Amino acid sequence: MVTPDNALLPAEPLSPAEREGVYRAILTRRDVRGQFRPDPVPDAVLSRVLIAAHHAPSVGFMQPWSFLLLRDAAVKRRVHDLFLTANAEAAAMFPAEQQALYRSLKLEGIMEAPINLCVTCDPDRAGPVVIGRTHIREMDEYSTVCAVQNLWLAARAEGLGVGWVSILDRDALRRTLGIPEPIVPVAYLCLGWVEGYHRQPELAAAGWRQRLPVEQVLHFDRWGGGEGAATLLDRVRDDAQAVAEGRFLDERL
Amino acid sequence: MVTPDNALLPAEPLSPAEREGVYRAILTRRDVRGQFRPDPVPDAVLSRVLIAAHHAPSVGFMQPWSFLLLRDAAVKRRVHDLFLTANAEAAAMFPAEQQALYRSLKLEGIMEAPINLCVTCDPDRAGPVVIGRTHIREMDEYSTVCAVQNLWLAARAEGLGVGWVSILDRDALRRTLGIPEPIVPVAYLCLGWVEGYHRQPELAAAGWRQRLPVEQVLHFDRWGGGEGAATLLDRVRDDAQAVAEGRFLDERL
Numbered sequence: 349m350v351t352p353d354n355a356l357l358p359a360e361p362l363s364p365a366e367r368e369g370v371y372r373a374i375l376t377r378r379d380v381r382g383q384f385r386p387d388p389v390p391d392a393v394l395s396r397v398l399i400a401a402h403h404a405p406s407v408g409f410m411q412p413w414s415f416l417l418l419r420d421a422a423v424k425r426r427v428h429d430l431f432l433t434a435n436a437e438a439a440a441m442f443p444a445e446q447q448a449l450y451r452s453l454k455l456e457g458i459m460e461a462p463i464n465l466c467v468t469c470d471p472d473r474a475g476p477v478v479i480g481r482t483h484i485r486e487m488d489e490y491s492t493v494c495a496v497q498n499l500w501l502a503a504r505a506e507g508l509g510v511g512w513v514s515i516l517d518r519d520a521l522r523r524t525l526g527i528p529e530p531i532v533p534v535a536y537l538c539l540g541w542v543e544g545y546h547r548q549p550e551l552a553a554a555g556w557r558q559r560l561p562v563e564q565v566l567h568f569d570r571w572g573g574g575e576g577a578a579t580l581l582d583r584v585r586d587d588a589q590a591v592a593e594g595r596f597l598d599e600r601l
Numbered sequence: 602m603v604t605p606d607n608a609l610l611p612a613e614p615l616s617p618a619e620r621e622g623v624y625r626a627i628l629t630r631r632d633v634r635g636q637f638r639p640d641p642v643p644d645a646v647l648s649r650v651l652i653a654a655h656h657a658p659s660v661g662f663m664q665p666w667s668f669l670l671l672r673d674a675a676v677k678r679r680v681h682d683l684f685l686t687a688n689a690e691a692a693a694m695f696p697a698e699q700q701a702l703y704r705s706l707k708l709e710g711i712m713e714a715p716i717n718l719c720v721t722c723d724p725d726r727a728g729p730v731v732i733g734r735t736h737i738r739e740m741d742e743y744s745t746v747c748a749v750q751n752l753w754l755a756a757r758a759e760g761l762g763v764g765w766v767s768i769l770d771r772d773a774l775r776r777t778l779g780i781p782e783p784i785v786p787v788a789y790l791c792l793g794w795v796e797g798y799h800r801q802p803e804l805a806a807a808g809w810r811q812r813l814p815v816e817q818v819l820h821f822d823r824w825g826g827g828e829g830a831a832t833l834l835d836r837v838r839d840d841a842q843a844v845a846e847g848r849f850l851d852e853r854l
Contacts, residue, residue: 366622398837437736481767568670
């Protein structure tokens with residue numbers, strides 16, 4: 349039977365295994381800084397994660413993203429120098445009692461990761477007036493971030509690691525990579541095979557900051573409102589507990 | 602055997618079915634505006650998509666997001682009024698020859714969707730100096746967008762629809778929902794069961810704008826560079842073609 353092109357696809361849940369894959373990717377994805385392996389990423393794998401990124405949602409379907417893949421060690425070295433400069437500036441911004449811990453953290457894997465990827469946003473890609481960007485100017489950068497998160501989850505599905513390096517001066521990065529104005533470098537990612545994934549975010553393991561109780565970030569019907577939502581709140585708390593104890597995928601789907 | 606807490610989890614690809622689920626969610630996710638069904642979303646399902654959002658990456662692990670769930674028709678009505686005002690302003694911004702098409706597009710499902718969800722960013726959540734936000738101030742909003750995209754993909758895995766309504770004045774929205782300064786309403790989402798998913802983005806089907814050839818958004822080693830990447834470029838083009846023809850999940854994983 350030929351399905352006409354305008355027919356809707358059935359809005360069914362994914363199969364149990366596929367749905368579990370989505371949650372597993374989300375819950376086990378990590379920001380990887382220190383476990384990159386040097387072996388090359390095959391084109392077939394790299395292509396799939398780029399396809400995932402390119403199929404992100406975007407405001408007015410403008411698809412403002414570009415992906416600048418960097419594999420040349422000399423280019424990575426120049427970006428790493430920018431990181432060192434910015435990171436020294438950053439360390440000095442913290443209170444004295446936090447600086448030793450800050451300096452002990454590994455915050456990037458620029459040289460070790462076989463692939464660096466600068467994800468940019470072109471605000472002019474769809475002309476001056478963009479559907480959905482008329483009132484919130486940042487929507488094009490937000491769309492670009494959706495592409496980053498798609499790529500990150502696809503990379504996790506493939507067994508790759510991704511780390512987002514944000515301690516960089518964006519103007520200096522633009523000059524270093526030859527990115528013309530007004531294109532914005534939104535994300536600088538390190539990508540590659542990894543030795544393993546940390547069980548929890550490294551900043552939590554290092555004692556810097558812990559995961560927030562999920563009920564603290566929920567409001568109902570008005571800011572600060574929680575009336576009538578007790579059942580949902582209980583459920584979310586139980587789910588969060590199951591995640592923390594590694595039981596979510598087995599017990600809560 | 603007890604695994605110590607600091608041991609790395611193996612960085613293996615997800616199982617084939619799980620990996621397929623990640624790509625299926627990414628490729629079939631749609632921005633839903635007009636196909637919402639009124640039946641309620643069970644707490645168990647709603648909880649899972651919120652858990653997915655809460656486990657997004659965030660700069661300095663600050664987790665700046667909050668989720669304001671709106672189910673009260675009177676509240677939704679007030680937001681819908683804000684949309685009508687903004688959308689009339691927006692329509693007038695387009696060239697005369699585009700205005701009729703613009704006005705014919707359905708751009709939100711605020712009243713039809715059983716749940717509206719305002720996702721906010723609190724820039725003060727982790728104190729004034731945040732690891733990784735020292736040089737790119739927007740990183741906290743970017744983190745919040747990662748939470749939105751996690752939620753969107755989890756919702757697709759559950760068979761739900763999500764639409765992002767960005768044609769809203771943010772200050773007016775903040776006042777309407779009682780969101781205090783300096784918290785930023787980053788995304789206003791409509792969420793619910795849907796009649797079905799469109800095969801392609803509605804703006805493409807409406808002839809407004811088409812998906813960009815993926816090779817146009819790829820650069821290698823420097824902006825505009827493509828040398829030495831022919832094999833990867835061919836692969837990405839083939840993958841994109843397979844997506845367009847609905848063969849990707851069967852043939853390219």
